[in-house]
Amino acid sequence: MSTLANTLTIGQVAERSGVPTTALRFYEDRGLITSQRTAGNQRRFARSILRRIAFIRSAQRIGLSLEEISQALATLPHDHAPTKADWARLSSQWRQELDARIDALQRLRDNLTGCIGCGCLSLKSCALQNQDDDMARFGPGAPGLKPATEGGR
Amino acid sequence: MSTLANTLTIGQVAERSGVPTTALRFYEDRGLITSQRTAGNQRRFARSILRRIAFIRSAQRIGLSLEEISQALATLPHDHAPTKADWARLSSQWRQELDARIDALQRLRDNLTGCIGCGCLSLKSCALQNQDDDMARFGPGAPGLKPATEGGR
DNA sequence: CGCTGACTTCGAGCTTAGTCGAAGTTGCCG
DNA sequence: CGGCAACTTCGACTAAGCTCGAAGTCAGCG
Numbered sequence: 001m002s003t004l005a006n007t008l009t010i011g012q013v014a015e016r017s018g019v020p021t022t023a024l025r026f027y028e029d030r031g032l033i034t035s036q037r038t039a040g041n042q043r044r045f046a047r048s049i050l051r052r053i054a055f056i057r058s059a060q061r062i063g064l065s066l067e068e069i070s071q072a073l074a075t076l077p078h079d080h081a082p083t084k085a086d087w088a089r090l091s092s093q094w095r096q097e098l099d100a101r102i103d104a105l106q107r108l109r110d111n112l113t114g115c116i117g118c119g120c121l122s123l124k125s126c127a128l129q130n131q132d133d134d135m136a137r138f139g140p141g142a143p144g145l146k147p148a149t150e151g152g153r
Numbered sequence: 154m155s156t157l158a159n160t161l162t163i164g165q166v167a168e169r170s171g172v173p174t175t176a177l178r179f180y181e182d183r184g185l186i187t188s189q190r191t192a193g194n195q196r197r198f199a200r201s202i203l204r205r206i207a208f209i210r211s212a213q214r215i216g217l218s219l220e221e222i223s224q225a226l227a228t229l230p231h232d233h234a235p236t237k238a239d240w241a242r243l244s245s246q247w248r249q250e251l252d253a254r255i256d257a258l259q260r261l262r263d264n265l266t267g268c269i270g271c272g273c274l275s276l277k278s279c280a281l282q283n284q285d286d287d288m289a290r291f292g293p294g295a296p297g298l299k300p301a302t303e304g305g306r
Numbered sequence: 307c308g309c310t311g312a313c314t315t316c317g318a319g320c321t322t323a324g325t326c327g328a329a330g331t332t333g334c335c336g
Numbered sequence: 337c338g339g340c341a342a343c344t345t346c347g348a349c350t351a352a353g354c355t356c357g358a359a360g361t362c363a364g365c366g
Contacts, residue, residue: 011312022355040362042313091265098262102255109251112244164342175325193332195343
């Protein structure tokens with residue numbers, strides 16, 4: 001209110017976080033971040049937004065969807081700025097996610113190794129063909145993967 | 154039924170492969186599979202298409218895009234039906250792909266473990282924030298990739 | 307005051323891997 | 337020959353995660 005000196009414009013946040021303004025507005029739209037408005041309707045962000053954005057980008061890197069990230073963020077306390085412990089709690093869950101994913105990939109690889117030997121790739125008998133369970137999330141229909149980082153602009 | 158007894162309609166291929174006709178047409182559109190046409194313009198597939206489709210689906214499960222699969226398929230011989238060895242050659246490349254991916258995930262996990270401890274998640278210093286290299290491909294980064302056409306500045 | 311650049315909203319577009327529906331044609335069985 | 341299932345093409349639609357452009361507004365400097 002009185003002193004907005006301690007807040008950041010969207011451009012400043014973009015510069016400091018490396019996340020384009022378009023993406024920041026998109027995140028706000030999706031409820032991942034919030035902002036105040038000036039009298040002139042411009043966004044002003046608290047500095048703590050930077051850590052939040054760092055969390056979001058890291059979580060994306062882990063492979064979570066914005067939806068999932070959004071849910072994780074919702075468990076943060078609303079009555080005070082998140083502490084280190086809060087962030088640590090959230091990110092420790094990523095570990096399990098990662099472990100599971102590594103596991104699934106390893107199983108896939110082991111099956112594949114067998115398949116290369118037998119040269120099967122048969123629709124009926126190949127183990128690779130019948131692994132819908134685990135890999136469904138990471139297999140076909142996977143998000144178009146792309147080095148979206150920087151670079152593009 | 155004419156002398157095309159040894160070929161399959163799209164419906165038969167769909168049934169045997171478990172891949173919907175819509176997807177099969179889509180694959181043909183993308184050049185992943187090919188077919189002959191009857192006098193009445195209907196598709197007829199050689200039986201060898203089944204193995205090719207099996208390859209495609211397996212490759213997708215591994216996590217390759219249709220584009221990548223298409224490139225792999227292009228290295229198959231055109232002058233004769235692919236042999237077991239041909240398929241084995243291609244699928245052995247998946248192993249390396251998988252190994253690399255597992256590796257990257259493990260590195261990410263290890264970094265994360267450190268980060269949880271330090272509670273950093275800082276934009277500047279956190280290792281998680283600066284892993285654009287490998288993981289960019291596997292995170293659900295933005296498929297908002299730019300059309301190669303314009304050269305976005 | 308007036309310029310400029312950073313900001314605002316909104317809607318359209320992009321990619322991947324398809325799916326679905328409409329409208330029309332073929333193939334095959336009795 | 338009649339009829340119906342299976343085929344044909346084509347365009348629209350989905351979901352995620354943005355980007356871009358248009359048209360207009362605001363902030364701050366000289």
